[in-house]
Structures are given as structure tokens and as C-alpha cells.
Amino acid sequence: MFLSTTSNLQEIGNKVISVGMPILISLAVVIAIIMVAYYGIGGKFAKNAEQRKETIARITWVGVCLGIVILASSLVLGLKDVILGIG
Secondary structure: OHHHHHHHHHHHHHHHHHHHHHHHHHHHHHHHHHHHHHHHHHHHOOOOHHHHHHHHHHHHHHHHHHHHHHHHHHHHHHOHHHHHOOO
16 A cells, blocks of 8 residues: 555655646746746836846846756656656
8 A cells, every 4th residue: 555655645646746847937937028028028118237237147147047947847857767766
């Protein structure tokens, strides 16, 4: 009975990771596109160099955060067999 429960939990974990991580990556990309568009439109009307530098810094941070989310999700997807103890 314990063996079947462990197997069921591994299957559920596998499904959650296999479906959840691509959804997380897609959601992060959509949010990043919206934020870059928002900051880009706001920065387009910047009147001085300081405001333009601030806009560039914000867009850079959006890219960095997006990269971190995608890297973490890819690591989880790549290591899901190790995480779930399959093998």
C-alpha cells in the first residue's frame, strides 16, 4: 500500500511540475512583456536624461527577474526526476 501511495504521489508531482513550470514560464514572459511595454511607453515621454536612465534601469531589472524565473523553472524541469526521487 505504501509503495502505491508513493508512486501516486510521484505521478502527481510529475504532472504538477510538467504542467506547472511551463505555465509559470509563460506567465512570467507575459508579465515581462506588459511591464516592458508600460515602462517603454512611459519612458518615451521622458523629458530628460535622468528619466530615460531610470526607464532603462527598470527595463533591465525586468529582464534580469525574467531570466531568474526562467532559469529556476528550467532547473526544476531538468531536475524533476531527482526532486521527485524517480529512478
